[in-house]
Amino acid sequence: MFLRHVSRRDFILVLLGAACFYTFSALSSPRKSSLLNNGLGYNEQTLTAIQTVTTTETKTAFPPVQTHVDLGLAQDFLETSLVAHAPGWTIFRNLYMANGTLLIVTSDPSQFPEPRMMTSTGLPGNLTNDAQRMPTAKEMDFVTPQEAKTRWGGGIDGRHRVSTVEGTTLLFNDPPQFLNHYFHFVAELMFGSWAFLYGAFHDQTAKPPASAEPSFNLPLISNSVPTIDRAIFIHSDVEGWRDAPGFNGYFVRAVFPSMTVEVETDWLDRIKATANTEIRRAWHFPLALLTDRSAAFRGPITGAYTQRTAAEPWMIMAKAKKIDLIGNWWASMRSALVRYAGGEVHEDLSPELQLPETVVITYINRQGTRRHLLEEDNRALIAAMEDLVERKNRIEDGPRWEFNNVHAEQLSLDEQIRFAAKTTIMLGVHGNGLTHLVLAKPNRLSAVVELFIPGGFARDYEWTSRSLGITHYSVWFNESFTHPHEPEWPDYPEGFHGPSIPVDGPFVAKLIEEHVAAREKGVLADNSPVNDQH
Numbered sequence: 001m002f003l004r005h006v007s008r009r010d011f012i013l014v015l016l017g018a019a020c021f022y023t024f025s026a027l028s029s030p031r032k033s034s035l036l037n038n039g040l041g042y043n044e045q046t047l048t049a050i051q052t053v054t055t056t057e058t059k060t061a062f063p064p065v066q067t068h069v070d071l072g073l074a075q076d077f078l079e080t081s082l083v084a085h086a087p088g089w090t091i092f093r094n095l096y097m098a099n100g101t102l103l104i105v106t107s108d109p110s111q112f113p114e115p116r117m118m119t120s121t122g123l124p125g126n127l128t129n130d131a132q133r134m135p136t137a138k139e140m141d142f143v144t145p146q147e148a149k150t151r152w153g154g155g156i157d158g159r160h161r162v163s164t165v166e167g168t169t170l171l172f173n174d175p176p177q178f179l180n181h182y183f184h185f186v187a188e189l190m191f192g193s194w195a196f197l198y199g200a201f202h203d204q205t206a207k208p209p210a211s212a213e214p215s216f217n218l219p220l221i222s223n224s225v226p227t228i229d230r231a232i233f234i235h236s237d238v239e240g241w242r243d244a245p246g247f248n249g250y251f252v253r254a255v256f257p258s259m260t261v262e263v264e265t266d267w268l269d270r271i272k273a274t275a276n277t278e279i280r281r282a283w284h285f286p287l288a289l290l291t292d293r294s295a296a297f298r299g300p301i302t303g304a305y306t307q308r309t310a311a312e313p314w315m316i317m318a319k320a321k322k323i324d325l326i327g328n329w330w331a332s333m334r335s336a337l338v339r340y341a342g343g344e345v346h347e348d349l350s351p352e353l354q355l356p357e358t359v360v361i362t363y364i365n366r367q368g369t370r371r372h373l374l375e376e377d378n379r380a381l382i383a384a385m386e387d388l389v390e391r392k393n394r395i396e397d398g399p400r401w402e403f404n405n406v407h408a409e410q411l412s413l414d415e416q417i418r419f420a421a422k423t424t425i426m427l428g429v430h431g432n433g434l435t436h437l438v439l440a441k442p443n444r445l446s447a448v449v450e451l452f453i454p455g456g457f458a459r460d461y462e463w464t465s466r467s468l469g470i471t472h473y474s475v476w477f478n479e480s481f482t483h484p485h486e487p488e489w490p491d492y493p494e495g496f497h498g499p500s501i502p503v504d505g506p507f508v509a510k511l512i513e514e515h516v517a518a519r520e521k522g523v524l525a526d527n528s529p530v531n532d533q534h
């Protein structure tokens with residue numbers, strides 16, 4: 001009687017139909033990269049598998065709405081497949097979880113990257129606990145379809161107890177260590193997630209899905225990237241993914257107003273529900289993006305070059321030309337946030353960077369925080385900027401110039417986002433405030449000018465700027481350098497985090513003036529990270 005809605009034959013036909021929706025081009029070829037020592041002791045082997053969905057898909061395609069397929073009666077479980085993989089970033093179809101273990105149902109585990117390139121034990125990273133962060137079969141395991149049937153197969157009523165967690169799930173495996181920080185959350189976790197999802201699913205020809213319910217939200221620019229239904233912070237509590245100024249929560253609600261957030265406690269509920277030996281329950285994730293910081297650092301681009309976890313997924317998609325090099329792929333996030341903050345959205349999405357009407361220099365002033373400029377140099381810098389802008393505005397037929405001296409800690413989040421959104425040139429001492437660079441729509445004149453103590457360098461904003469097509473300059477008092485002339489490794493000399501960073505204000509004004517003049521003449525720097533020798 002339980003089979004009255006669907007015969008087994010119908011069910012198999014449905015499955016076959018679903019399988020035909022997706023054509024995978026499997027290019028998975030494990031290759032040894034050269035021995036890379038990133039100071040964290042990783043010997044890297046990377047797998048640059050990228051398997052990309054090549055056909056359009058609509059969320060309603062499977063299972064067909066009308067057929068009332070009851071998967072609880074299926075004898076065979078849907079096998080796991082890879083949509084895309086970069087170290088630390090993996091998009092799966094049909095991933096399972098039971099008792100805290102992520103389970104890949106497959107008869108051929110060699111189709112998948114090694115678990116250490118996908119996940120970890122989720123412990124906070126430090127220089128000495130490499131081994132403790134290596135995943136074991138408790139974190140991730142392979143199960144053959146036959147074993148899956150034995151474990152979860154039908155009970156006396158013919159019904160198994162696998163529950164589908166419907167829609168698209170982001171599985172974030174990181175502890176709070178880096179989650180609770182605006183830069184790492186927005187410019188790494190969200191940046192990398194969207195680069196990967198957009199790269200894997202964006203299809204220019206896709207038509208907007210018919211809207212089922214009224215919604216005040218503007219659709220994200222891509223019609224074919226699946227809606228993100230939930231994020232699960234596996235190793236973080238409610239506070240662990242929130243930063244002190246409140247940007248992370250703001251970002252998530254502004255950009256994904258319908259996304260549900262689950263944390264460690266919720267994951268423990270799901271673990272407890274599947275720890276039982278009496279009823280063998282399991283969870284099924286039809287589409288999931290799993291990210292893991294430790295696994296990303298096992299990849300060469302993050303671990304041995306950028307130290308940016310987002311660089312692994314970005315690079316794979318950029319090299320495959322699945323995302324552009326001027327940040328149009330990121331426009332959905334940027335414009336949703338700016339619109340939410342009450343700012344003006346200018347997203348023409350032309351395939352080339354445009355000349356702006358106004359050159360807006362935004363100085364992220366850190367004098368009220370720990371790491372900052374010598375006060376005298378701060379005043380001279382502001383005076384040099386005001387002088388530059390005044391001089392430029394005396395020219396009749398050029399663009400207008402504007403200078404904003406922004407003390408982020410004195411502004412609301414809305415105000416900060418509105419300033420960031422209209423910025424052409426962002427200027428400031430190395431620090432979290434520069435994360436706002438991801439909110440500015442890149443144009444021909446865009447630049448980030450980052451002030452370090454002489455000798456100091458970090459790639460956080462350097463890599464992030466270039467990945468959006470924005471030129472980045474590092475300044476050491478009265479010297480500057482830009483890619484590819486930066487130091488190979490980050491360096492935090494004494495005074496890096498201190499209150500006495502010197503800068504030659506007139507030098508910075510001249511740098512900006514020359515940058516804008518060169519770009520106006522049409523000199524464009526091709527310094528995208530996609531061209532880096534890594």
Ligand SMILES: *[C@@H]1O[C@H](CO)[C@@H](O)[C@H](O)[C@H]1NC(C)=O
Nearest residue numbers: 123124125126127128129132
């Ligand atoms: C590194 O992390 C491990 C836990 O994974 C901890 O036992 C150890 O004390 C930490 N070491 C340092 C130097 O913080």
Ligand SMILES: *[C@@H]1O[C@H](CO)[C@@H](O)[C@H](O)[C@H]1NC(C)=O
Nearest residue numbers: 098099100138274275276277
């Ligand atoms: C669930 O995991 C716990 C701890 O790892 C283990 O002791 C228990 O036997 C597992 N239960 C099942 C059903 O596998």
Ligand SMILES: *[C@@H]1O[C@H](CO)[C@@H](O)[C@H](O)[C@H]1NC(C)=O
Nearest residue numbers: 476477478479502503504507
């Ligand atoms: C840069 O500053 C140093 C230290 O004040 C000075 O000796 C040097 O001449 C300056 N260089 C230029 C090109 O102005």
